[in-house]
Amino acid sequence: MSRKPITRRDFLKAASVAPFAGALIPVAARTGRASLPGRAEEKVRVVLVRDPSPLGPGGAPPAEVVQRMLDDAVRALLGEGDAIKAWKTLVRAEDVVGIKTNAWRYIPTTPEVEQAIKKRVMDAGVSEDRIAIDDRGVLRNPVFQNATALVNARPMRSHHWSGVGSLIKNYIMFVPRPSDYHGDTCADLATLWDLPAVKGKTRLNVLVMFTPLFHGVGPHHYAKEYTWEYKGLIVSRDPVAADATGLRIIQAKRRAFFGDDRPFQMTPHHIQLADTRHHLGVSDPHRIELVKLGFEEGILI
């Protein structure tokens, strides 16, 4: 592949991100998540777990496989041998827990992932009446209105306006007018994480990579032809690091499919800006410790 020179168009594209790119990043200053690094040399951990089991008609592996994948990922993420003990460091029995899911018709979070999370939240001591799973109804949902903890779970997919649908973007349902955040192709989605309903509450992020969408067409931005069975979950306490990792996989798939470095038509710059402009987390792969579990074939990263 030939290397193209950097043009003034590239320069103008980078300009919106670059002023902050070299700065030392006070990560998680706004999220209140103490486990994230505060110095540039520290790394955040992201766990990628994959399982070769066949996917069911809903696009997920069998429920018991998903539970095992989630458990393995959380144990590896937190360095804890027992999954339930690990979850007990994430949520307390007295928490009110909202599991923010994604109900997009073509590639949802999947009930298997939702129930695997819910089971472990309950195992950590939270009673069922203090747990809710919701997407578009979060603003009206009493559990989400009173939530002290959130678990953020959604699939990654290419997106017509924001480049990719990401964990960062998944909180857009916490505002009454999502279109207010569409400016500059959703550049400042990270500010969603400063909303009172959200700020400092996220205990875990689960990026579902069972059948990611790497390219879209038409009003619904979907065609089955542009999905593939990756069979993975990406788990991290840092949504930006998880998104940046998922994005690298999607980009690798696009290179493999199209045979060139085809850019997203709408750049997913909200992920990088979540780091460099809004300090929500880490997007630089050099500052991400990626732990890989499960089968490696076609891993793309």
Added chain:
Amino acid sequence: MKRVAVSAAVLALLGALVLMTEPIVPGVQKLAAFIPPTIGSYVSEAGQTFDAESIFDYIDGAGEVYRSYNMKLLVSRRFHKDGKPDLVVDLFDMGSPEDAFGVFTHDLDGEDARVGQGSNYKAGLLSFWKDRYFGSVYAEEETAETKGLVFELGRRIDGAIPGLGERPGLLRFLPPDGLDAGRVRFFHNQFVLNYHFFVADTNILLLDQKTDAVLADYGSKDDRSKVLLAAYEDGGSAAKAGASFARAYMPEAAEKGIVKAENGKWTAVRVYDRYVVIVFDMIAERAATDRLDAVVALMKGRADRLKEK
């Protein structure tokens, strides 16, 4: 299976009745009437209607594309047959043929499907425009049967829309020599421009919903260049936009209006009347100025003809 089909048919009928009896704008009834209630052995569910505000409830952030083209209404209808992939029709009233054409040009990939006044088909998705309407027919899984039905639905809707629409007048200013007629986009704002061809992250061309713009590809894949035309409300606005572009994009040659970019190709800008004309990625300086001249000559010819009238 039969019972499901009958139920769906009843649902479709009820949906149609709801559409006809609700105190809704006549445009919705008219739009819905272009979509047949059944196709093959598929029957449709009740239609859903969205406007420029509620479209986000249906297609999330992608609604920004249709808002960028001033959409008025969308009627969406899902076709179902037990055990088969659903078909989905989204029919938009864009308010004008120019915007129907424009939103169609947003995605030009695919094979010509010969439906409406322009169409393409790719991966189970048929898109077309006719008069002030833009249509999309989508099979949730592409099979030989669903592909056939998608085309049939498209043709039925095409046949039901009585009128034809004019393409945007700006297209007449594109010199035909070397033009890739299948890669011409019409739009209004910088977000859509950047979607097709990134120019800058800020709005250096001062584009908005009142500006009309065309981006056209010239040459072959290995020698691709572009022409961008933008029409402003008046000459003063065009002059301001041209100067803004030149200052930001070619600060070292803003007065001259032409520069050799880092990729060794030439970019040039010129303001004429209420238009800004820019050529990108021209292989030589002379070729860049020649193409600007050709565009302006077409504009002058049209201006002259208007004066004669």
